[in-house]
Amino acid sequence: MRQRVVRVAVTAVLVALVLLAIPLALAIRSSLYADQRDTLERAALAAAVRVNPDYRTGDPAELPSPGAGERLGLYDPELALRAGGGPRGGDAAVRRALRGVIARDRTGGELVVAVPVSHAEEVIGVVRVSSAVSAVRDRVLLGWAALLGAAVLALTVAVLVARRQARVLAAPLEDLSRHSRAVTEGDLTARAAPSTIAEIDQVARTHNDMLHSLSELLRHERDFTANASHQLRTPLTGLQLTLEAGLAQDDDRLRPVLEEALAATRRLHHTVEEVLRLAGSPGPPHRTVPDRPVARLLEETEERWHGLFAQDGRRLDCAVQDAPAGVRVPGGPVAEILGVLLDNARTHGHGSVRVAVRDLDDALAFDVADEGTLRTGPARLFARGHTGAGTGGTGIGLALARDLAVSLGGRLFLAGGDPTTFTLLVPVRQEEPAGQSGPPLG
Known part of the structure; x- marks a missing residue:
């Protein structure tokens, strides 16, 4: 029973962990990628507001320093890189941003965010910020590792709690089983002790009540057997003695009848002895049945x-x-x-x-x-x-x-x-x- 309780508890915990861990793992992945894109977008917006509209006439474009693992570059409407780092020609994200929208993309192993730079209601350039996908993937793997560790810890705690509960549940049943074996071996005084579990206590009380009833029934049967032993053996012995005394009288007419009656009485005596032996009659020690x-x-x-x-x-x-x-x-x-x-x-x-x-x-x-x-x-x-x-x-x-x-x-x-x-x-x-x-x- 203990192993069964542990298996049920572990199975329930595993099902719960699978149902929770898979959506949570996907949420961690989606959240980390979204967070990285938001970081790139904020960096691109901060750079876009600092771009000088006259950069196309030769004035230097002042861009902020990119974050760790990031590349930040300024592109003109002709898709040429004018400042910072990035591919020499604008990619698909830069082209979409030239239409006046913020573009997000994933290309060449990088996450890319492109923000348009506007002046006088005209897009005069695009700020492109990118970072390596591998950096985000490493953070996702770390998050998944932490999630797996938490799941293993939860499973370990579940196993320990299940084993303890299994001992609590199995102990009174094992005690009841020991008492039942004792009763089977002939100890009718064995009684199951109460426990802290109401359902098992009810079974134990029923077992004890049944055992009490059986003990009383057996006591009555033993008393009846003892009474029958005394009440049958004594008259039969007296009858045998009377018939044997009659045989001592030298009467040829009655001898055959008395001998037949004495033989029948002896057979009846043997029958009573066998029935009492089979019933386990108390009294003198049982003698081995002669062959x-x-x-x-x-x-x-x-x-x-x-x-x-x-x-x-x-x-x-x-x-x-x-x-x-x-x-x-x-x-x-x-x-x-x-x-x-x-x-x-x-x-x-x-x-x-x-x-x-x-x-x-x-x-x-x-x-x-x-x-x-x-x-x-x-x-x-x-x-x-x-x-x-x-x-x-x-x-x-x-x-x-x-x-x-x-x-x-x-x-x-x-x-x-x-x-x-x-x-x-x-x-x-x-x-x-x-x-x-x-x-x-x-």
Whole structure:
């Protein structure tokens, strides 16, 4: 911004200088030439009044001394030089002056003024005064040099003033930018300081008000997350303990039901943990999400969802196409994303559902496809609150799955609409021998 302010100011000054300097330079030139002609005319008039009318009969003609760089001469009506200096024969200016008018001319590198000498209403001679054009040209060049110096001085002052004003204007904006970067890095206590510029102060106040509103909104969301964390974890833990206590009772009739309920409760507990992790829930330090082999993950997914699809008379196939057996993925989040996609396929899809895993070197691609047709746009499909019943898409589930994928450094997207196919990309790492460790690939 500083450079832009300086450029604007300098451009404005340059335009003003050009618009003023060119007419002023022409005025200086015209004025100096006119002044020199006026000086020559005054000298010629002063000499004309001193000319003796009897100079033609032999009396000496008394002429004043010419000025520096000037030549002064007296010519008779026959254009002959009778006294002083000048060309031996009268020129065009002398001939015009013999007609009783003051003549001005520029010839032979000289400025010439010729004044008629009259006696008894008769022109008896002409006084001619001349000076070199180069002398006037030198004065014009000096005037132009002074004008250029003044323009350079004005431009220098303009640049200095513009730079100072640019600093004054840019400083509060740069301060606002620093505070915005601090907010981006997580410091919600940063506030923009007031300045002396009303418009920038208005922007700063709006920024601070917006930041205050965002801080309050985030505080409410943190409080809600903390409350949800407590209110959900405690009953789920109690329910798990109750089911485990029921399993301790040796009742073969209730054991399958209790085991299924306990498995569902554990899945619900894992789902709550993933949602709270994604929301940045306060509380105990976050533990690293454990990795699981992709083959084992698909087996668990098929065990969980096979019966549900079978109840609807539909088929579920899970297959690892070319991924090595040692490839591991974050178990909980990937299982939750696959659960959302399979639930979406069961609710809104048609026909058989296939889950396939493809190896992409540093990532795995999980493809979940059914035999339905999707007509909803991808942007609307992942929008929270949108439900796509009958079109293959749903709202908050897909949005949550997408956020979970991003939290893993992966991506969830719609790969095809006919048939409906969702693809989940997940960075992976190879299972390493015991005693070796290294960072995840990708």
